[in-house]
Amino acid sequence: MSKVFLVEDDPTIRENIRTALNKWQYEVIIVQDWNQVVSEIMAAQVDLVLMDITLPIFDGFHWTEELRKQSQVPIIFISSADMNPNAVRAIATGADDYVTKPFVLDVLISKVQAILRRVNQYNPTDNSxxxxxxxxxxxxxxxxxxxxxxxxxxxxxxxxxxxxxxxxxxxxxxxxxxxxxxxxxxxxxxxxxxxxxxxxxxxxxxxxxxxxxxxxxxxxxxxxxxxx
Structure with a gap:
């Protein structure tokens, strides 16, 4: 079972995403301490991170920059902010993809599946x-x-x-x-x-x-x- 770390502070959105991911057999881990987001991600050894922009204490850009100092785990930004220029900034900071709120959960699931399939299952060559x-x-x-x-x-x-x-x-x-x-x-x-x-x-x-x-x-x- 793939593990997804959800960095989202809105309880309604968080539960909707967790429920949708659970239906697809993904284990979802949420933040316990907003001062220790990166430490919790690293300790959980997850396969993918879903990162909101507007968060308590530090924003998603900050946590992505800090996470990229230690890990190359795939990151998808989820935010109500406009697609541009925030999407460009998110990718430049270290994210792999971006989806804007409100979003159709099927779209988010498709993005999660695409990245995890690429990371875990498919290489265009058999050579390592x-x-x-x-x-x-x-x-x-x-x-x-x-x-x-x-x-x-x-x-x-x-x-x-x-x-x-x-x-x-x-x-x-x-x-x-x-x-x-x-x-x-x-x-x-x-x-x-x-x-x-x-x-x-x-x-x-x-x-x-x-x-x-x-x-x-x-x-x-x-x-x-x-x-x-």
Missing amino acids: VLDFDGSTLSTLTNELNYGDATVKLTPTEGYILQLLILNLNQIVSKTKIMRMLWQGGAFIDEDVLNTNISRLRSKMKTVDLPDRIITERGQGYRLVENDL
Whole structure:
């Protein structure tokens, strides 16, 4: 049974989400101490986090930044705030997806299922390590290694990089990426993908792999080697 940590302070919304997830056989854990959100998530060893923005003491952006210092567990933001620019900020902070209130519970369940399936069940290759331009990407840990440097990618970032490596020097359309990542591309804003790409580029730069992801305007993205 997959475990979901629900960071939501509205009791009605919290119970509605918990009931819906329980019907799909997900174990739901809720916050006990609003000063110790990250510690509770880490102790629970959960498979996914649902994070509200407006919370007691610190907001969801703060807790996501703190959690990302210790873990790459998938995070879906749930908030009544406008989709933009909060969605972009959420993804840039470290979230994997975003849904706005009021939302249809089936949409939230679909997003949860899509991320957990990607993390736990599906890899586009049977190889546990992919090589690219002198670097290696572990499809099991989502660690990108180049020389002596290592950077940890989120599951979404790791999956995007896998797709690009497997289609090296070829254009991969935004539609294909969104279809592979998020339930056929449904319920997803293109800004979420764009921000994940931006975050992936920044992480690749930290391990001396800058400018490898090329934007092909109107078409998609292409991963290139250093000498191309």
